[in-house]
Amino acid sequence: MHGLASSSLAWSTHARRAARRIDPWPGSDSVVLPVVPSIPANSDEARRAVTEAGIDVESTAWLRRLRAQAPERDDAIRELRDLLLRAARFEVNRRRASLPHLRGEDYDDLAEQSANDALLAVLGKLDGYRGDSRFTTWAYKFALLEAAVKLRRRAWQGREIPADDDHWALIADSSATPDQQARSTELMRAVSAAIAGELTSHQRRVLVALTLQDVPIDVLADRLQTSRGAIYKTLHDARRKLRKALLQKGLLVAAGDVAAGDVAAGEGELR
């Protein structure tokens, strides 16, 4: 664990050094930065805030520079944007296999857009940074999220979300032999019946899309014109109803936790 922490610190140090070498970031003309309250560098106010918050020195320096006057603030924003771009490129490269039809410049565009959007988010939420983590860790998560959401949406661009009315086709094991299918059908038919009979149409749609059709939650939220949080709440409610129905049918034992792993009969989860 300590090795990982050390390597991450080394990485961020390297990234900062590299960031100082780069030219002003591309696309800057098109980005409108939010107004960040300015605290003069090395002011009593800045030092007092740091002391009271107990934020580490490196993160404190980021905050101070991002709240300083130009040109110090401009330099800090440039370095921050470079860090965010590196994080976005990292995420794009990780997920490249899921979008084989894209060209090289498409990946670059996605990373650049993600870095720009993340920069706006970070600067806009700067006062919300409480020092619970290193500043760079806090900032990275915005770049990773922006890139991940853009990539998931791009992967589903032009694709319809399949209907949920034939969820049995997704549950049944078409690769199983007739004998295997006959043995498993009774249990899985009960699960399917509970999905069909116990859930509202919205709950069924969300549950089937997220758990059986592998639709990303933010893509589904977009299509249903709601938020990721609202979709997850629906999934949570659907799971609770499904679990309750299976408990009442004697298929699950009380306080069973299927996701924990043991669901085989006789192991405490499924009867």
Next chain:
Amino acid sequence: MSFETPSRRERELLARLLGSDKPEVTCEECFEHLDRYVDLQLAGTDADAALPGFRAHLENCPACHEDYESLRSLLGA
């Protein structure tokens, strides 16, 4: 009512459908505390004790789990 022992595929399917019934944080809370959770882990601290319900949400929410994996991988790269 008796049933055959579920196959591995069926167990995985049920786990995805039912998720965990442990108390968990929301997606918004997960994103808010993701950086702290990962930094605590990297520092060798018990992140699960510091942030109850966080791991349960990661087990239940594939998108949040992906975000977590990405941040862990980035910082560990």
